Amino acid sequence: MQKETVQFITSYANPEDIPKDGLPHVAMLGRSNAGKSTLINSLTHSKTLAKVSSRPGLTRLVNVFDVGGRYHLVDLPGYGFASGSKEDRARLQDLLFGYLQTTERLRYAIVLIDGRIGATDSDKEILQGLIDEHIPFLIVVNKADKLKRSELSHMIEKIDVQYPGAQCIAHSSISGVGRKEIFDAINTALSQKK
Numbered sequence: 001m002q003k004e005t006v007q008f009i010t011s012y013a014n015p016e017d018i019p020k021d022g023l024p025h026v027a028m029l030g031r032s033n034a035g036k037s038t039l040i041n042s043l044t045h046s047k048t049l050a051k052v053s054s055r056p057g058l059t060r061l062v063n064v065f066d067v068g069g070r071y072h073l074v075d076l077p078g079y080g081f082a083s084g085s086k087e088d089r090a091r092l093q094d095l096l097f098g099y100l101q102t103t104e105r106l107r108y109a110i111v112l113i114d115g116r117i118g119a120t121d122s123d124k125e126i127l128q129g130l131i132d133e134h135i136p137f138l139i140v141v142n143k144a145d146k147l148k149r150s151e152l153s154h155m156i157e158k159i160d161v162q163y164p165g166a167q168c169i170a171h172s173s174i175s176g177v178g179r180k181e182i183f184d185a186i187n188t189a190l191s192q193k194k
């Protein structure tokens with residue numbers, strides 16, 4: 001992947017504040033702790049661009065990064081975590097779903113699934129929403145370093161059965177496996193007319 005200038009643009013606490021026009025969005029979706037913010041750092045060759053934590057529920061805003069003036073990479077709060085107050089969790093879920101409902105700029109969704117867990121009910125809901133809205137998506141089986149080769153291929157086969165024809169890439173931010181393929185998939189998606 002060639003190096004492009006990447007910079008933090010802004011964060012939004014309210015989806016209504018996100019401008020409707022501008023560069024296309026490529027957004028990271030997935031359970032809390034699935035590795036969305038880490039993947040942004042991995043794709044942009046940065047260690048600190050997006051904030052990462054071993055504690056779920058770290059990303060608490062819609063964070064937008066500009067990649068080479070070509071597109072905006074969007075880090076979103078995760079879903080499905082159990083910590084934090086009820087109000088706090090509800091706010092994060094409203095922010096995530098508010099983003100998905102209001103944005104007209106989402107060109108490509110990258111759905112991260114924890115390879116050790118597989119697609120949960122929440123992941124399936126999100127994926128169905130993307131299918132219904134005709135938003136192109138990529139499924140990333142993440143934390144591939146935590147799985148044996150056979151477990152990984154079993155997981156990919158399972159997703160292939162659940163979502164026939166969907167793009168699916170195994171990735172690890174530890175080994176770097178899958179990073180180039182994800183980068184190429186983003187570029188292909190952006191080059192396709194809506």
Ligand SMILES: Nc1nc2c(ncn2[C@@H]2O[C@H](COP(=O)(O)OP(=O)(O)OP(=O)(O)O)[C@@H](O)[C@H]2O)c(=O)[nH]1
Binds near residue numbers: 172
């Ligand atoms: N082993 C392994 N750990 C990973 C990988 N990607 C992320 N992690 C770890 O998983 C934890 C969560 O990563 P984050 O990137 O903060 O997860 P997130 O999806 O942004 O989480 P929220 O912001 O809470 O939604 C961190 O401890 C990361 O270091 C990976 O590919 N392999």
Ligand SMILES: [Mg+2]
Binds near residue numbers: 051
């Ligand atoms: Mg995060």
